[in-house]
Amino acid sequence: MKETIRVVNGKAKAKPDPNALGFGSYFTDHMFMMDYSNEQGWHDPRIVPYAPLQLDPAAMVLHYGQAVFEGLKAYRAEDGRVLLFRPGRNAARFNLSNERLTMPQMDESDFIEAVKALVAVDAGWVPELPGASLYIRPFIIATEAALGVRPSSRYLFVIILSPVGSYYGQGMKPVDIYVEDRYVRAVRGGLGVAKTPANYASSLKAQELAKREHYDQVLWLDAVESRYIEEVGSMNVFFRINGEFVTPLLSGSILDGVTRSSIIELINAWGYEVSERRIAIDEVYRAHAEGTLQEVFGTGTAAVVAPVGSLCWNGERIEIGRGEAGEMAARLYETLTGIQYGRLPDEFGWTVTCLE
Ligand SMILES: *Cc1c(COP(=O)(O)O)cnc(C)c1O
Numbered sequence: 001m002k003e004t005i006r007v008v009n010g011k012a013k014a015k016p017d018p019n020a021l022g023f024g025s026y027f028t029d030h031m032f033m034m035d036y037s038n039e040q041g042w043h044d045p046r047i048v049p050y051a052p053l054q055l056d057p058a059a060m061v062l063h064y065g066q067a068v069f070e071g072l073k074a075y076r077a078e079d080g081r082v083l084l085f086r087p088g089r090n091a092a093r094f095n096l097s098n099e100r101l102t103m104p105q106m107d108e109s110d111f112i113e114a115v116k117a118l119v120a121v122d123a124g125w126v127p128e129l130p131g132a133s134l135y136i137r138p139f140i141i142a143t144e145a146a147l148g149v150r151p152s153s154r155y156l157f158v159i160i161l162s163p164v165g166s167y168y169g170q171g172m173k174p175v176d177i178y179v180e181d182r183y184v185r186a187v188r189g190g191l192g193v194a195k196t197p198a199n200y201a202s203s204l205k206a207q208e209l210a211k212r213e214h215y216d217q218v219l220w221l222d223a224v225e226s227r228y229i230e231e232v233g234s235m236n237v238f239f240r241i242n243g244e245f246v247t248p249l250l251s252g253s254i255l256d257g258v259t260r261s262s263i264i265e266l267i268n269a270w271g272y273e274v275s276e277r278r279i280a281i282d283e284v285y286r287a288h289a290e291g292t293l294q295e296v297f298g299t300g301t302a303a304v305v306a307p308v309g310s311l312c313w314n315g316e317r318i319e320i321g322r323g324e325a326g327e328m329a330a331r332l333y334e335t336l337t338g339i340q341y342g343r344l345p346d347e348f349g350w351t352v353t354c355l356e
Helices: 060-064 087-100 108-121 197-212 258-269 281-290 327-340
Strands: 030-037 041-049 067-069 072-076 082-085 133-142 154-164 175-180 217-221 229-232 236-241 244-248 274-277 293-300 304-313 316-319 351-355
Touching: 030 108, 041 108, 060 133, 067 087, 067 197, 082 108, 082 327, 087 108, 087 133, 087 258, 108 133, 108 154, 108 351, 175 197, 197 217, 229 236, 229 244, 236 258, 236 281, 244 258, 258 274, 258 293, 258 304, 258 327, 281 293, 281 304, 281 316, 293 327, 304 327
Parallel strands: 175 217, 175 304, 244 274
Antiparallel strands: 030 041, 030 154, 067 133, 072 082, 072 133, 082 351, 133 154, 217 229, 236 244, 236 293, 293 304, 304 316
């Protein structure tokens, strides 16, 4: 970073019960902030007490939605070190998202330096309980006060931290999925490739309707033919059919997950192929009818691997794996979390030491 990060220390809050963290309910003592203007570029990097933001009511993010976020975790290893998992991938994707939303680029090394500096200040918040971690949420919003429709000339970059519990309390519980054929999440040429709040806003309605019918998540189909599978909830999705691993090709409306690419590399390293190709929902149903649909699972930073136990499409429900996580889903989960927490050797060079 060109300027040194200014640190203003805040009061230490009472820590929550480590056994009841949940996801994204508690926030640490500090946050990172940095401003951008067209004239000055990025400036005034600072770590300050966690507090509400002051925004002009005309701030462009509130009206035209210029915003991008990232999500990664800091993991406490058994030897006390704090590890990050492939933060360079998040930094690169952050820039890709920003590019799509006409927002400024940031040096990848500055992004990582900001994350490390903030985690160092709030290191006491990195949970020690197995499976728990410190979720890191960097985001950027357009702050110029103006209502004309054009890209903002000012932005605010913020990082907040949230201690989160293990996604799986008692083992991996497969999720029930509704295959959404009315609403779409993203279209090719739209914002699907960017990690931006708009994609989440467009997903909420289908998600709520599915929840009401007691499904956990929806499976998103492509917006043109309502046929090709894109993502599951806010995760990428994998299928194992007759021994072949398949995941949808990054076709322009799918987010390029860090977990997705790590899972592909792991499966390859184990000697299996992964086909990145279009996969239709009717192909999945046909495989199920023929008895060759072995596993379905989602992948993402929050859950790492989420096995799918059932799908419902066109009024027809199919079950996968008899209520248990598939063999490969379980093996991938154990291996990836093993690397993330430093329990297993990191042959890929994925982990980055954040604090010794
Ligand atoms: C963040 C996200 C993912 C998962 O990405 P990871 O980098 O693996 O956490 C998948 N799909 C969507 C829509 C996302 O926003």
